Amino acid sequence: xxxxxxxxxxxxxxxxxxxxxxxxxxxxxxxxxxxxxxxxxxxxxxxxxxxxxxxxxxxxxxxxxxxxxxxxxxxxxxxxxxxxxxxxxxxxxxxxxx
Amino acid sequence: xxxxxxxxxxxxxxxxxxxxxxxxxxxxxxxxxxxxxxxxxxxxxxxxxxxxxxxxxxxxxxxxxxxxxxxxxxxxxxxxxxxxxxxxxxxxxxxxxxxxxxxxxxxxxxxxxxxxxxxxxxxxxxxxxxxxxxxxxxxxxxxxxxxxxxxxxxxxxxxxxxxxxxxxxxxxxxxxxxxxxxxxxxxxxxxxxxxxxxxxxxxxxxxxxxxxxxxxxxxxxxxxxxxxxxxxxxxxxxxxxxxxxxxxxxxxxxxxxxxxxxxxxxxxxxxxxxxxxxxxxxxxxxxxxxxxxxxxxxxxxxxxxxxxxxxxxxxxxxxxxxxxxxxxxxxxxxxxxxxxxxxxxxxxxxxxxxxxxxxxxxxxxxxxxxxxxxxxxxxxx
Numbered sequence: 001x002x003x004x005x006x007x008x009x010x011x012x013x014x015x016x017x018x019x020x021x022x023x024x025x026x027x028x029x030x031x032x033x034x035x036x037x038x039x040x041x042x043x044x045x046x047x048x049x050x051x052x053x054x055x056x057x058x059x060x061x062x063x064x065x066x067x068x069x070x071x072x073x074x075x076x077x078x079x080x081x082x083x084x085x086x087x088x089x090x091x092x093x094x095x096x097x098x
Numbered sequence: 099x100x101x102x103x104x105x106x107x108x109x110x111x112x113x114x115x116x117x118x119x120x121x122x123x124x125x126x127x128x129x130x131x132x133x134x135x136x137x138x139x140x141x142x143x144x145x146x147x148x149x150x151x152x153x154x155x156x157x158x159x160x161x162x163x164x165x166x167x168x169x170x171x172x173x174x175x176x177x178x179x180x181x182x183x184x185x186x187x188x189x190x191x192x193x194x195x196x197x198x199x200x201x202x203x204x205x206x207x208x209x210x211x212x213x214x215x216x217x218x219x220x221x222x223x224x225x226x227x228x229x230x231x232x233x234x235x236x237x238x239x240x241x242x243x244x245x246x247x248x249x250x251x252x253x254x255x256x257x258x259x260x261x262x263x264x265x266x267x268x269x270x271x272x273x274x275x276x277x278x279x280x281x282x283x284x285x286x287x288x289x290x291x292x293x294x295x296x297x298x299x300x301x302x303x304x305x306x307x308x309x310x311x312x313x314x315x316x317x318x319x320x321x322x323x324x325x326x327x328x329x330x331x332x333x334x335x336x337x338x339x340x341x342x343x344x345x346x347x348x349x350x351x352x353x354x355x356x357x358x359x360x361x362x363x364x365x366x367x368x369x370x371x372x373x374x375x376x377x378x379x380x381x382x383x384x385x386x387x388x389x390x391x392x393x394x395x396x397x398x399x400x401x402x403x404x405x406x407x408x409x410x411x412x413x414x415x416x417x418x419x420x421x422x423x424x425x426x427x428x429x430x431x432x433x434x435x436x437x438x439x440x441x442x443x444x445x446x447x448x449x450x451x452x453x454x455x456x457x458x459x460x461x462x463x464x465x466x467x468x469x470x471x472x473x474x475x476x477x478x479x
Contacts, residue, residue: 091232
């Protein structure tokens with residue numbers, strides 16, 4: 001539950017962003033993020049809300065951890081299963097490919 | 099403008115580089131030697147930190163004099179029996195319960211939500227606060243969102259409240275606020291923790307500045323750290339430096355997510371909706387300011403005020419059985435390790451948990467059961 005998961009913003013409609021998480025498009029709410037978010041930005045998602053816009057210079061290192069985690073077997077890796085639960089906490093995108 | 103390769107750091111193994119890890123392990127050895135006490139005990143308060151420490155076997159690499167223990171860093175685990183009883187009581191009154199998956203099997207006094215579900219109560223797993231709202235919109239019946247989690251997660255609950263809830267949705271808040279629990283533990287006689295590793299994503303919300311008064315009050319350093327193995331090792335090196343120098347300062351080793359002020363917009367949502375109140379943390383204590391309760395302005399969404407909630411019949415002391423031997427409380431207080439518990443791995447397993455620490459993916463017992471906790475490689479040297 002402490003985890004936040006990064007994803008790339010591909011569209012914004014009001015306070016709702018469509019965010020790409022490793023090819024899965026989901027909806028994330030922007031109500032509590034404290035900086036303006038634009039298409040192309042990366043945001044850290046926690047239980048369906050963006051809690052931080054990740055500075056561009058920090059994207060690589062933030063993504064690296066999660067790239068690795070998602071390659072793990074969910075059943076055998078507690079962090080990997082937590083990451084997948086975070087992604088599941090976002091809303092289904094109307095035009096999503098998931 | 100050239101697009102930076104987003105995985106460049108990963109390819110460079112910046113956060114996994116064995117040489118860097120070894121250099122930090124060496125630094126830990128030098129620092130503990132310079133401090134000259136054994137053990138030097140440091141506490142972290144985050145299930146994700148424990149997952150990384152156990153999964154990557156970091157404890158086996160630590161110098162013998164360094165003890166890194168997990169405090170109350172699992173929000174599911176510190177949800178009090180009484181709070182589970184309230185959820186069960188609501189469910190048995192016919193209210194639909196929406197809650198995070200880990201909560202299902204957390205034991206109440208006589209039953210868990212999963213047990214209530216087996217008896218016919220309607221319990222739904224959600225992964226976010228927004229899904230509880232969607233559930234309430236689909237159902238023509240009262241729904242209560244049994245909301246757990248630390249301040250990071252409470253922000254999402256606050257956000258749905260501020261957006262306006264469907265009339266049939268109320269919230270049973272079991273949200274907890276970590277800093278007062280750190281205060282309580284730092285003041286525990288005989289615990290001998292000399293520094294805290296603070297959780298990166300809770301601090302994303304609160305900012306690292308929230309720990310400054312703590313550090314001054316307890317004359318104890320705090321370092322905010324991320325979740326990669328090298329993030330954690332770097333955090334521990336920094337923390338030991340502060341211990342060695344006797345500097346009760348706060349250091350931020352996770353600047354890619356954490357600022358001094360934190361996320362002010364999220365804080366505003368959090369403190370508009372919730373206020374800190376005293377409350378019981380399972381197995382630990384009543385912690386002043388440790389629970390997040392709805393302010394009177396939002397009394398209308400508070401399940402405790404909307405329903406005549408009587409969990410007393412569930413709290414009647416039945417035979418405590420195995421639960422009496424469970425060490426969850428002292429494990430979360432950092433006094434015991436899972437392997438000190440007579441039930442660990444025998445009567446208590448992830449398939450058949452006795453205590454909450456064996457239920458959640460962030461519980462110390464479940465993590466140690468999965469990965470091993472304190473591998474002793476001494477014989478292999």
